[in-house]
Amino acid sequence: MLGGYCSSFQRKGFVFNTGVGDVSGLWEKGPITYILEELGLKKDDLFVRNRIRYIFKGKEIDADDLDSFIRLLSEMFPEEKENIHVFFDEAKKAYEECYREADMYGTPLPGELIVKVFGEKKLFNYPREHPHFYDWMNKTYKEKLDEYFNNDDLKTLLCGLLGYIGTSPEKTPASRALTACVSYYLYGGYFIKGGALNFAESLRKVIEKHGGKVLLKHKVDEILVENGEVRGVRVGEKVFKSRIIVANINAKTTFLELVGEDKLSREFIEYIKSLKMSPSCFMVFLGVDMDLSTYPTIIQNLDEKYGIIINSNADPTLAPEGKASLTILTLANYRDFPNKETKEYLEKKKAFVNKLIKKAERIIPGLSKHIIVIDAATPKTFEEYTFMPEGAIYAFDQSIDTKRPVFKTPIKGLYLASASTFPGGGIEAVVISGNICANDICGWKIPK
Ligand SMILES: Cc1cc2nc3c(=O)[nH]c(=O)nc-3n(C[C@H](O)[C@H](O)[C@H](O)COP(=O)(O)OP(=O)(O)OC[C@H]3O[C@@H](n4cnc5c(N)ncnc54)[C@H](O)[C@@H]3O)c2cc1C
Incomplete structure (x- = not known):
């Protein structure tokens, strides 16, 4: 299948994403906006803005844009009204500073690349030129929230x-919270029209x-290395020769299984082995004979810690007419699930499905009685x-405890x-990681 986690599949006319439902980076200076322009793709053909509802302490908060979100928060927390305004004002400044250099290459850069691309002076001046973002870079999200709010x-x-x-x-590093969470309040999140696979398909067409x-x-079995240099990849009996290989799979697999420990220093291997994985997810896919068009596309239940994404509200072609395709998601721990072949696994999966449907039914009454298609992913x-x-x-x-590997190995x-x-x-x-990699391989030529 194309797309990895950014894919979708169809059952009886209902389309479901394998994950992705809310994409950032599509504002005017966003890295995805930039890459779409570079590749001759149109944002409006591929993306549609999500409507989102938060459920918090039993209250529904519908925030279509930043102004309405600030208004609603100010009504809920009148004693914090001033702080709410100041927080979002500062966050917006910090966010826009983070993307200031994105004007040129379509991506913010980490410190070492700022030196390489723009010179040492730029890094030296970074705190002065990016005062708001610099502050977010050096704190946790909790510290930032404590700085502004009492409630x-x-x-x-x-x-x-x-x-x-x-x-x-x-x-959570405050800078990551800013770009991967607060950014949704500032500039919204987007759904991929036609399902997530459609984005991957569009990129495939550009490549072709x-x-x-x-x-x-074609599952790569080995990355061929000689004298510390890459020579290609092996897929079964087939060898594809190349002096440049970009590995898009997990770095643990890349180094420990495909390159091989004997080709790397002990210190580097220890570092790769020590990297902790992020959480996983449990996901229920439902095709229902209900008209759910009065709901927003995304419902985040903060009280019960799960989300509902009604795909067909973002794009009605993702379900047969008058029906709806939706997913219910919650973060899950890999170790809570036994081996797939076991009875315990199936029981656990079933229990999770029932629990999530029951929870979602409190928001969408009658849901369980209208299911036509059902599946789940652990x-x-x-x-x-x-x-x-x-x-x-x-x-x-993605916490402060983990330092990700650098793109250059x-x-x-x-x-x-x-x-x-x-x-x-x-x-x-x-997209940022791919852009950095491509630019580095091509020598950071100034784009036209
Ligand atoms: C449930 C879920 C919900 C998510 N929701 C969102 C969201 O709403 N918004 C958002 O922005 N992000 C979301 N994400 C995260 C986002 O989807 C991922 O971060 C992103 O798609 C990862 O892309 P990637 O290029 O790193 O690789 P992946 O998507 O992991 O793709 C790697 C590819 O490499 C292939 N591969 C693996 N090993 C080999 C091999 N040996 N040889 C050849 N090919 C191989 C895999 O089959 C796969 O196709 C979600 C993810 C999940 C799982």
């Missing part, structure tokens, strides 16, 4: 999208239009389909571009 409920509410990072507020080939059913399913260790949905842990010519490297998990993030 614990408000702080909890503003952590409502931390599931998009998979970390707790005290362990330029003479490239996309090979499915952490083991995610692992099986993408070979991602532990079915981790954002590759490595100790093997000459071998690069990483994926959720394994900077800046992390999520579609916007992996």
Whole structure:
């Protein structure tokens, strides 16, 4: 299948995404907006803005844009009204500073690349030129929230999208919370029209239009390395020779299984082995004979810690007329699921499905009586389909405790571009990683 975690499948006319439902990076200076323009793709053909509802302490909060979100929060927490305005004002400044250099290459850069691309002086001046973002770079999200707010409920509410990072507020780098959570309040999130596979298909067409080939059913068994330099990859008996290989799979698999420990230093191997994976997910896919069009596309239940994505509300072609396709998601731990072949596994899966449907039914009454299509994915399913260790949905842990591998590896010519490297998990993030990798391979030529 094309797309990895950014894919979709069809059952009896209902289309379901394998994961992705809310994509950031599509504002005016967003990395995805940039890449779409570069590739001659149109944003409006591929993406549609999500309508989102938060459920917090039993209250429904419908926030279509930043102004309405600020208004609603100010009504709920009148004593924090001033702070709410100041927080979002500061966050917007910090966010826009983070993307200031994206004007040129379509991506924010980590410190070492700022030196390489723009020179040492730029890095030296970074704190002065990016005062707001610099502050977010050096704190946790909890510290930032504590700086602005007194009310614990408000702080909890503003952590409502931390599931998009998979970390707790005290362990989340504020800069990551800004780009992967707060950004959704600032500039909204988007759904991929036609289902997530459609985005991957569009990229495949661009590759093929330029003479490239996309090979499915080719599992790389080995990355060939000689004298510390990459030489190609081996797929079964077939060898594809190349002096440059970009590995888009998890870095643990890349180094420990495909390159081999004997080709790398002990220190590097120990570092790769020590990397903790992010959480995984449990997901229920439902095709129902109900008209759910009065609901928003995304419902995040912060009280019960799960989300509902009604795909057919973003794009009605994703379900037969008058019906709806939806997914219910919650973060899950890989270790909670026994081996797939066992009876315990099936029981556990069934119990999870029933629990999530029951919860969702409190929001969509009668849901369980209208199911036409039902399926579910456990952490083991995610692992099986993408070979991602532990079915981790954002590759490595995204907390302050984990330092992701750099895109340039100790093997000459071998690069990483994926959720394994900077800046992390999520579609916007992996687009950034690919962009950095491509620019580095091509020598950071100034675009026309
Ligand atoms: C349930 C879920 C919900 C999510 N929701 C969102 C969301 O709403 N918004 C968002 O922005 N992000 C979301 N994400 C995260 C996002 O989907 C991922 O971070 C992103 O798609 C990862 O892309 P990637 O390029 O790193 O690789 P992957 O998607 O992991 O793809 C890697 C590919 O490599 C292939 N592969 C593995 N091993 C080999 C091998 N040996 N040889 C050849 N091919 C191999 C795999 O089959 C796969 O196709 C979600 C993820 C999940 C799982």
